[in-house]
Amino acid sequence: GENVEQHPSTLSVQEGDSAVIKCTYSDSASNYFPWYKQELGKGPQLIIDIRSNVGEKKDQRIAVTLNKTAKHFSLHITETQPEDSAVYFCAASRVQGAQKLVFGQGTRLTINP
Amino acid sequence: DADVTQTPRNRITKTGKRIMLECSQTKGHDRMYWYRQDPGLGLRLIYYSFDVKDINKGEISDGYSVSRQAQAKFSLSLESAIPNQTALYFCATSDLAGGITDTQYFGPGTRLTVL
Numbered sequence: 001g002e003n004v005e006q007h008p009s010t011l012s013v014q015e016g017d018s019a020v021i022k023c024t025y026s027d028s029a030s031n032y033f034p035w036y037k038q039e040l041g042k043g044p045q046l047i048i049d050i051r052s053n054v055g056e057k058k059d060q061r062i063a064v065t066l067n068k069t070a071k072h073f074s075l076h077i078t079e080t081q082p083e084d085s086a087v088y089f090c091a092a093s094r095v096q097g098a099q100k101l102v103f104g105q106g107t108r109l110t111i112n113p
Numbered sequence: 114d115a116d117v118t119q120t121p122r123n124r125i126t127k128t129g130k131r132i133m134l135e136c137s138q139t140k141g142h143d144r145m146y147w148y149r150q151d152p153g154l155g156l157r158l159i160y161y162s163f164d165v166k167d168i169n170k171g172e173i174s175d176g177y178s179v180s181r182q183a184q185a186k187f188s189l190s191l192e193s194a195i196p197n198q199t200a201l202y203f204c205a206t207s208d209l210a211g212g213i214t215d216t217q218y219f220g221p222g223t224r225l226t227v228l
Contacts, residue, residue, distance in 0.1 A: 001172075004155075006155070009153070034216070034217075036219075041221070041222075042221055042222075043117070043203050043205075043219030043220050043221050043222050044156070044203070044219045045219065046216050046217070046218075049216070089155055089156065099144075099207065099217075100158055100161070100171065100172075101156075101158070101217060102158075102172075103155035103156045103157070104155050105153055105154060105155045106153075106155050
């Protein structure tokens with residue numbers, strides 16, 4: 001089955017700097033890669049996703065890149081702000097069918113003022 | 114009001130007790146999921162349901178059972194709780210549009226402690 005590895009487990013950056021979180025996956029049939037943000041005491045919330053027919057997707061300060069050949073994808077947050085502090089999870093699945101998301105281990109991102 | 118609600122939000126119980134966690138949604142979605150979150154392990158799928166008559170095991174179903182009472186309700190039961198089932202449990206829902214599953218929406222979670 002699918003296995004998703006996420007790095008780093010913790011990340012601390014200065015406000016205004018960029019943050020990058022990386023994930024690798026094992027199942028070459030996976031073609032849907034969402035990123036979730038989990039704030040303290042809340043459930044995960046989708047912030048951006050990418051499907052395998054594109055290599056990059058951007059939404060304001062957040063971008064995701066996908067390298068299907070190498071089977072890895074990354075989350076990029078630019079101009080970080082204190083409200084970006086949270087735990088971030090990557091996941092992988094097949095778009096059609098059961099869509100059983102397999103999650104990475106999570107990255108705790110701290111933005112230092 | 115929240116689209117996906119979970120009750121209780123916190124529960125402390127003892128080894129051997131039967132526990133039920135409940136999930137309700139007002140999004141009108143057909144698909145519902147139960148996940149377990151442990152530190153350093155991410156979220157792992159316990160069970161999922163495509164509709165009221167469809168129940169499927171996920172990655173870690175041993176020790177758990179589920180019931181889909183209606184389109185909007187999906188319950189998770191621990192028949193005889195054990196300490197290593199101490200975790201944060203999340204319910205999620207998604208829709209199926211054009212044969213392609215949509216975004217999963219998560220509830221706020223239930224923190225379960227088994228002593």
